[in-house]
Amino acid sequence: MTLELHATPAEVMRGVETLQDFARAQGLPERTIFGLALALEECGSNVVNHALQRDAQKQFQVVIEHTHHAFVIELRDGGPEFDPTAAVDRKPQAEDDDLPGGWGIQLVRRYTDEIHYARDGNENVLRLIKRVNPSADEKKLKNEPKPSTGH
């Protein structure tokens, strides 16, 4: 499935909803769909806000594929060269820390299994891969610390 999206937040979410509908039709678990939707929202927003500077006249492409073993999302934009995979994960925030930066790519890393960046001619190509394997999905998230509750 190939989507041509304008560089606006509304178009990013149109892409996200299309992905969710497609993934549900493919029978993916809701937890996996949530993670894929979040990954596309974060990466699509990055393209719109930074690469294409919210210029609604500009477009970017999203390709969604589902194979036997993986769900693949590919984003392709004509913005300046930028490799989001080079971003460093933020450390846990301190009380007086400033506004979040780099949280988006951190979330994408946690909800996908592979992220690949390439510069293809004048285009950024970001490929997100989520292996469709429930046991692997559980393994990846089971050791997460629990949030504090009931102060």
Next chain:
Amino acid sequence: MPLSIQIQNNSNPAHAGAVTIKLIGSLDTETAPELERQMTSCLAGPVNDLVFDLAGLSFVSSAGLRLFQVARKQMVARGGGRASFINMQPQVEEVFVIIQSLPGIGVFKDLEALDRYLATRPRPNLWPGTQK
């Protein structure tokens, strides 16, 4: 994916200055600006406890997390105020866990847990210009 925003002042005198923001739907790159507008207007008043009820929030991205962080900082700047969260759905809670986000923000299972906390904590300073 729309976002419904319902802002309610707490009528309980024991919780004067507390405001609940109930979010239903998706807090994302498209809907976050509207929440920011409404939150800014809300926080122009004498609010010293901000409670986000997330029972109906099915999706949140870093665009939404940024607003929660803004709320936290504004509450802290008011001298002991606090932003709290109740009724998080599991997938939203998982995002918070991944980010290990928002230190200084309280996460409570439900309204009763929040009430128990508020009943035992010291009263924060009120917004400048208001009576204590």
